[in-house]
Amino acid sequence: MMQDRAGHRRDATLSVPIVILVGIAVVMLNSTDAVAQTRSITDNSITWPTWEKFWRALTLRDHTTRVVVIGTTLLGMAAGVIGTFAYLRKRAMLGDALSHATLPGIALAFLIIGEKQLGWLTVGAAVTGVVGVLAVMGLRRIPRVKEDAAIGIVLSVFFGVGMVLLSLIQELNTGKEAGLGSFIYGKAAAMLTSDAQTIGVLAGVVVLCCVLLFKEFRLVCFDQAYASAQGWPVALIDLLMMSLVVLTTVVGLQAVGLILVVALLIVPAAAARFWTDALLPMTLVAAAFGAISGWFGSTVSAFVSRMPTGAVIVLSAGVLFLISMIASPHRGVLATILRRWQLARRIADQHLLRAMAEFEESRGLATTVDESELWSMRSWTASGFSQVLARAARTGWIARNKHSVQLTETGRASARRVLTNHRLWELYLIRYADIAPSHVDRDADEIEHVLSEELVTELRQALKEKADVPPSPHNLGAGI
Amino acid sequence: MQWEWSIDGWIVLAGVLSACSCALVGNFLVLRKLSLMGDAISHAVLPGLAIAFLISHSRAAGPMFIGAVIVGVLTAFLTQVITRHGKVEHGAAMGVVFSILFALGLVLIRQAADHVDLDPGCVLYGDILAVGLDAFEGTFPKTVVNLILVMAANLLFVGLFYKELRICAFDPDLATSRGIPANVMHYALMIMVAVTTVANFEAVGSILVIAMLIVPAVTAHLLTDRLGVMILLSLIAAAMSAIFGHIVAMFGPGWLGFDATVNTSAMMAVIAGVLLLLTVLLSPEHGVFGRAYHRLVLSTRIIAQDALGWLYRRSEAGQPVVALTELETVIGRTLRARFALRRLRQRGLVYASAGNDLRLTDKGRIEAERLVGSHRLWESYLAEHFALDTDHLHEPAHRMEHFITPELREDLQADVPDATTDPHGKPIPSTPRDDD
Numbered sequence: 001m002m003q004d005r006a007g008h009r010r011d012a013t014l015s016v017p018i019v020i021l022v023g024i025a026v027v028m029l030n031s032t033d034a035v036a037q038t039r040s041i042t043d044n045s046i047t048w049p050t051w052e053k054f055w056r057a058l059t060l061r062d063h064t065t066r067v068v069v070i071g072t073t074l075l076g077m078a079a080g081v082i083g084t085f086a087y088l089r090k091r092a093m094l095g096d097a098l099s100h101a102t103l104p105g106i107a108l109a110f111l112i113i114g115e116k117q118l119g120w121l122t123v124g125a126a127v128t129g130v131v132g133v134l135a136v137m138g139l140r141r142i143p144r145v146k147e148d149a150a151i152g153i154v155l156s157v158f159f160g161v162g163m164v165l166l167s168l169i170q171e172l173n174t175g176k177e178a179g180l181g182s183f184i185y186g187k188a189a190a191m192l193t194s195d196a197q198t199i200g201v202l203a204g205v206v207v208l209c210c211v212l213l214f215k216e217f218r219l220v221c222f223d224q225a226y227a228s229a230q231g232w233p234v235a236l237i238d239l240l241m242m243s244l245v246v247l248t249t250v251v252g253l254q255a256v257g258l259i260l261v262v263a264l265l266i267v268p269a270a271a272a273r274f275w276t277d278a279l280l281p282m283t284l285v286a287a288a289f290g291a292i293s294g295w296f297g298s299t300v301s302a303f304v305s306r307m308p309t310g311a312v313i314v315l316s317a318g319v320l321f322l323i324s325m326i327a328s329p330h331r332g333v334l335a336t337i338l339r340r341w342q343l344a345r346r347i348a349d350q351h352l353l354r355a356m357a358e359f360e361e362s363r364g365l366a367t368t369v370d371e372s373e374l375w376s377m378r379s380w381t382a383s384g385f386s387q388v389l390a391r392a393a394r395t396g397w398i399a400r401n402k403h404s405v406q407l408t409e410t411g412r413a414s415a416r417r418v419l420t421n422h423r424l425w426e427l428y429l430i431r432y433a434d435i436a437p438s439h440v441d442r443d444a445d446e447i448e449h450v451l452s453e454e455l456v457t458e459l460r461q462a463l464k465e466k467a468d469v470p471p472s473p474h475n476l477g478a479g480i
Numbered sequence: 481m482q483w484e485w486s487i488d489g490w491i492v493l494a495g496v497l498s499a500c501s502c503a504l505v506g507n508f509l510v511l512r513k514l515s516l517m518g519d520a521i522s523h524a525v526l527p528g529l530a531i532a533f534l535i536s537h538s539r540a541a542g543p544m545f546i547g548a549v550i551v552g553v554l555t556a557f558l559t560q561v562i563t564r565h566g567k568v569e570h571g572a573a574m575g576v577v578f579s580i581l582f583a584l585g586l587v588l589i590r591q592a593a594d595h596v597d598l599d600p601g602c603v604l605y606g607d608i609l610a611v612g613l614d615a616f617e618g619t620f621p622k623t624v625v626n627l628i629l630v631m632a633a634n635l636l637f638v639g640l641f642y643k644e645l646r647i648c649a650f651d652p653d654l655a656t657s658r659g660i661p662a663n664v665m666h667y668a669l670m671i672m673v674a675v676t677t678v679a680n681f682e683a684v685g686s687i688l689v690i691a692m693l694i695v696p697a698v699t700a701h702l703l704t705d706r707l708g709v710m711i712l713l714s715l716i717a718a719a720m721s722a723i724f725g726h727i728v729a730m731f732g733p734g735w736l737g738f739d740a741t742v743n744t745s746a747m748m749a750v751i752a753g754v755l756l757l758l759t760v761l762l763s764p765e766h767g768v769f770g771r772a773y774h775r776l777v778l779s780t781r782i783i784a785q786d787a788l789g790w791l792y793r794r795s796e797a798g799q800p801v802v803a804l805t806e807l808e809t810v811i812g813r814t815l816r817a818r819f820a821l822r823r824l825r826q827r828g829l830v831y832a833s834a835g836n837d838l839r840l841t842d843k844g845r846i847e848a849e850r851l852v853g854s855h856r857l858w859e860s861y862l863a864e865h866f867a868l869d870t871d872h873l874h875e876p877a878h879r880m881e882h883f884i885t886p887e888l889r890e891d892l893q894a895d896v897p898d899a900t901t902d903p904h905g906k907p908i909p910s911t912p913r914d915d916d
């Protein structure tokens with residue numbers, strides 16, 4: 001069976017380079033017919049869209065719009081998928097170094113060929129992009145060069161080389177260099193049908209590879225040490241993952257530009273992380289977020305003038321990120337705040353109950369306690385105190401008279417439970433953690449609210465405590 | 481291309497000033513593993529520039545500067561918020577923040593583009609040559625004045641808070657326990673980075689800023705362990721990058737046969753990279769060549785010591801003279817092995833007869849006794865303290881014997897005082913005095 005699995009593994013790993021090669025071949029083929037056409041769309045259209053234009057953009061009537069929208073949507077999806085793995089592998093910022101490192105490749109390819117052939121420029125970009133990634137890996141092996149510094153070095157120096165070459169090209173003034181700069185900021189509006197096809201094919205390649213290698217990628221992302229101990233070719237899997245990132249980046253250059261392409265990799269994945277803890281749903285959500293951003297961004301920039309497509313795509317992804325971070329049910333900021341608030345309320349309630357239980361302990365059952373007496377037990381604020389009293393009365397824990405309170409039957413049960421937890425923990429601290437009896441009260445105060453039923457049972461057993469409510473190990477103070 | 485001191489001198493001065501001011505704060509970024517913060521801030525300030533412009537309706541330097549610095553610090557703040565509250569990894573959080581802000585900046589600038597020539601490109605390239613143009617008109621270039629101010633501010637900052645910055649760079653927790661607010665220092669550093677970045681934009685462009693924040697500091701860190709020296713070296717590296725950067729930008733294409741000049745700022749970044757590469761290769765302690773040399777020396781020493789030990793054991797077994805070919809079956813016939821053997825003969829530890837028969841000299845015997853003694857002491861020590869079988873003792877001792885210093889040997893001796901023979905029953909040679 002092991003053999004069987006190993007065989008399958010080899011097949012799957014082998015299939016990826018083949019798929020990538022096919023993809024590149026398609027790019028090359030497509031690029032040949034793209035050469036002849038000039039790609040310049042000047043963006044001085046109408047300032048505000050008419051309703052008709054809006055409708056046409058939304059329903060993909062215009063050929064150009066359709067091409068751009070489909071292309072960027074597919075791109076966003078592919079970037080979301082591979083970005084998920086890059087994000088989990090903590091390689092997110094490596095994408096930034098990679099995308100900046102493509103610039104010298106683009107410029108070199110142009111210098112060598114002498115004209116703007118998208119296919120060759122893309123190949124050049126991919127080559128120096130890979131060199132950049134390898135440079136980061138190489139730099140990291142040098143003692144004292146940390147990951148972030150390695151990324152920053154490659155990013156700035158490679159980009160510097162690219163700028164040097166671009167300025168050289170400009171000075172040489174062959175007249176064919178116009179638009180090379182669009183790789184920096186992207187120019188999705190200038191996308192041709194063939195480009196959209198190319199993006200479509202490559203997006204398919206990336207998604208297909210991720211599906212084929214899902215298990216391998218997951219293993220490497222979550223437990224690299226285990227994967228290599230099990231005999232998986234971790235370095236090879238890593239390399240394949242990075243090749244897919246390179247592929248996505250290079251394809252994305254034209255649409256969103258090399259500065260922002262890293263956002264397509266990071267932002268949807270980071271947003272998806274808020275919604276789920278499992279890999280498959282996270283990948284799907286990231287793909288959806290990427291696709292939505294791509295679609296929305298290109299649609300908006302199609303009917304609102306002076307909206308750079310790449311930037312709007314990234315902003316859409318940013319909005320999705322913001323929504324995720326704020327509103328996601330488990331990890332979101334709102335959910336966290338809500339949980340904290342609920343905990344704070346529960347703690348306040350339990351403080352009240354324990355104070356009441358301690359009064360009953362010293363004065364006998366069903367004693368009435370003056371509100372001012374109760375208030376002096378803890379450092380309650382006036383409004384906090386009245387809120388907690390009102391809440392306890394609503395829940396039916398206490399009965400309120402004019403200025404005094406009394407525990408009800410249900411309240412007494414809860415109060416005694418809280419007091420038991422507190423006392424058990426105090427005893428535990430004294431016996432096992434060697435804390436002086438005079439100091440345990442405060443420590444127990446923090447932990448008593450989060451003791452589970454099982455833990456309380458265990459504490460009782462460990463302490464061999466039989467009393468329903470154990471007596472206090474320290475002086476309760478003058479008030480009682 | 482002609483070198484004009486009245487123009488190129490100013491350009492180089494501007495380059496040196498901005499490179500040095502970046503490198504100065506860059507040291508602390510690199511040490512705190514925040515290198516990419518410079519990258520993030522320099523991209524993220526774009527919306528600050530745009531909003532300042534949209535509000536003030538002018539390209540006046542003041543509002544633009546303030547807007548950019550505010551957004552720059554906001555970048556650091558938002559990154560921290562997302563890292564903490566979203567539990568997103570720091571690098572990724574930074575990527576999210578800066579790319580979204582940059583995208584926002586691009587959109588805003590495109591909205592304003594009708595009214596003004598506010599080219600996002602100017603942020604990338606900068607226009608260092610404009611310094612020269614200013615000078616050409618016979619005035620003291622304003623950019624240089626600004627850069628001097630920034631440099632002075634950075635020097636003042638680092639000078640005043642040197643102790644705090646140092647302790648925060650190496651151990652923020654220790655800093656907190658000593659009453660230095662690490663978080664305040666973090667933001668102070670971020671403000672300085674933002675100020676430096678923004679002030680240098682116009683002069684040299686963001687790509688040079690990012691390079692100068694990181695590259696010279698890393699270069700310096702490869703050369704020294706002391707922070708003060710590191711800062712000094714990074715300043716030297718930065719200044720060298722600026723000077724040679726401009727020279728190469730002016731004349732480099734000519735050397736390659738192009739009739740052109742290239743972008744000075746970008747070339748400065750490239751030269752900084754070249755300096756780093758040279759350091760990576762040549763640094764005595766951490767460099768690639770240095771480490772390879774150390775490894776070579778060490779491995780040669782180990783081979784020589786293995787040869788000595790083997791000769792000693794053979795003479796112990798009653799065969800004091802051994803043929804060279806026999807030794808070669810143990811240490812091999814590689815270049816390194818032959819070199820090691822030659823060193824042994826040169827140092828007079830091994831005597832080789834005309835017929836290539838080898839034996840230990842008296843001096844060699846003392847050396848070998850020390851070595852084999854260390855080996856057998858280590859075996860005794862292992863046998864005493866670890867539950868290892870006797871046949872498992874040799875390998876670790878064989879590896880360890882090369883690294884047992886006289887002090888360690890004394891400690892071992894004290895630990896197993898009664899050992900006169902090793903666990904295999906072989907005698908442990910008595911400790912030779914180290915005064916030969």
